[in-house]
Amino acid sequence: MRYVNAKPLISRFEAEGAESGVELIEDVPSRLPALLEAGEVEAILVSSAYALTEPGRRIAEGCVIATYGAAQSVRLFSQVPLSEIRSLALDASSLTSNLLCRLVLDARYGARPEFETMPADLGRMLAGHDAALIMGDAGMLASHSALIEADLGLEWTEMTGLPFVWAVWAGDERLSSSLVGSLVSARDWGLLRLPEIVSACERLPGWGNGVARRYLSETMHYRMGEGDLAGLRLFREMVSERGWCSAGGFPELVRAEAVGV
Numbered sequence: 001m002r003y004v005n006a007k008p009l010i011s012r013f014e015a016e017g018a019e020s021g022v023e024l025i026e027d028v029p030s031r032l033p034a035l036l037e038a039g040e041v042e043a044i045l046v047s048s049a050y051a052l053t054e055p056g057r058r059i060a061e062g063c064v065i066a067t068y069g070a071a072q073s074v075r076l077f078s079q080v081p082l083s084e085i086r087s088l089a090l091d092a093s094s095l096t097s098n099l100l101c102r103l104v105l106d107a108r109y110g111a112r113p114e115f116e117t118m119p120a121d122l123g124r125m126l127a128g129h130d131a132a133l134i135m136g137d138a139g140m141l142a143s144h145s146a147l148i149e150a151d152l153g154l155e156w157t158e159m160t161g162l163p164f165v166w167a168v169w170a171g172d173e174r175l176s177s178s179l180v181g182s183l184v185s186a187r188d189w190g191l192l193r194l195p196e197i198v199s200a201c202e203r204l205p206g207w208g209n210g211v212a213r214r215y216l217s218e219t220m221h222y223r224m225g226e227g228d229l230a231g232l233r234l235f236r237e238m239v240s241e242r243g244w245c246s247a248g249g250f251p252e253l254v255r256a257e258a259v260g261v
Contacts, residue, residue, distance in 0.1 A: 004207065005065050005073065005220050006045055006167070007197050008190035009183070022182050029093055036171065042179055043171040047096035051170035052236040053245035060169035060180040061253040063187050064224045066231075068163040071153025072219050076101055077122060078131035078148040088113040089125035089132040096166055097135040097152065099239055104155045107238065162231035163221075170251075181257040187222050229253075 013024035025041060032044040033054070043060065051057045074097045078085055085105060090098040098117070105111040118125055118132075125132035133152075156164040169175075169183050190197060194217060201212035232250075239245050 004201050004204070004212065004215070007201060008194060008216065008220075008222050009045060009063060009065070009169075009187050010190075011193065011197055012186040012189040020182070020186065022179070022186070042174045042176075043169045043183065045167055046170050047094055048165045048168050048232060048235070049096040049099050049239075049245075051168050051251050052232065053095075053239070055246065056172055058171050058173070058175045058252045058254050060171070060175060060183050061255045062180065062184040062224050063169050064165045064222060064228050065167040066163050066165040066221055066224075066228050067153040067157075067219055068221070068227070069154050069157045070151045070219065071164070071166070072151065072215060074100070074133070074135040074152045074166070076104075076131055076133050076148075076150040076152060077126065078150070079126060080130050080147065082131075082148060082150060083109040083111055085109075085111045085113045085130045087129040087131075088115040089129040090115050090117045091120045091133050091135045092117040093120065094135045097133060099244060100152050100156060100164070100235070101133045102244070103235075103238055103242070104150075104152060104159065106242065108155065108159050156231075160231065160234060162234060163225075163227045164235070165224075165228050165232050168232075171254075175254050177254055177257040180254045184256040191222060 010024060013020050013022050025035065027035065029047065032041075032046050033050055035041045036044050045065075051059050076082075082105060088101070088105075090101065098115075102112075102115065105113065113130065116129070120134050122132055122134055125134075153164050156162070169180070171179075198213045198216055201216065202208045204212070236245070236250065
């Protein structure tokens with residue numbers, strides 16, 4: 001998962017390589033489910049919607065990429081009031097953000113626009129649509145003189161009072177407690193070294209002047225709590241009620257086997 005917000009969860013694997021006990025394979029988000037389904041990997045750091053809507057998936061307990069309130073990197077730009085959006089361009093790189101955008105517009109603003117997935121180019125997206133959703137690093141750095149800008153993390157929390165989970169470690173029956181232990185250990189390793197990770201991210205274009213520090217230290221959180229689980233359950237329930245995913249139960253949570261940092 002090639003996003004700055006993933007760094008606290010994967011930096012140990014990047015730094016230690018094979019010595020960490022986990023081989024890290026980086027690929028674009030849309031390719032990750034195929035790697036899992038082909039048996040090439042045992043876990044993927046992927047949009048939470050994939051784990052919630054794909055039958056037979058498991059979630060690693062303990063690790064999330066989540067926000068309570070504004071996410072900063074998942075933003076809806078609209079040229080009309082949100083309740084009047086009739087055409088919507090969605091970022092092709094994220095199932096979770098796209099579902100959340102449609103859900104917020106429906107549940108909070110009574111809008112059910114026609115939508116199209118497109119590459120994340122805000123100018124082109126808005127040229128043919130009332131509104132556009134941009135997420136990830138592109139969403140963090142995007143700017144436009146649109147009439148309205150909405151942060152979808154903030155929209156969700158104001159609507160539900162809960163955090164929103166953007167990504168989880170997901171797997172199938174091969175997602176074992178020992179592997180989850182390694183994933184949780186890597187999370188703790190990354191959080192202990194967060195100042196170093198922030199320093200490295202600040203050297204990336206657009207991430208200096210405290211942007212990376214605030215984003216990774218204040219906006220995002222990485223330890224799964226009860227509120228995160230409640231948010232995941234409610235998100236799945238609301239999406240399922242609208243027929244936007246298959247019926248079924250909540251994914252199995254796999255607890256970590258104790259592993260030292």
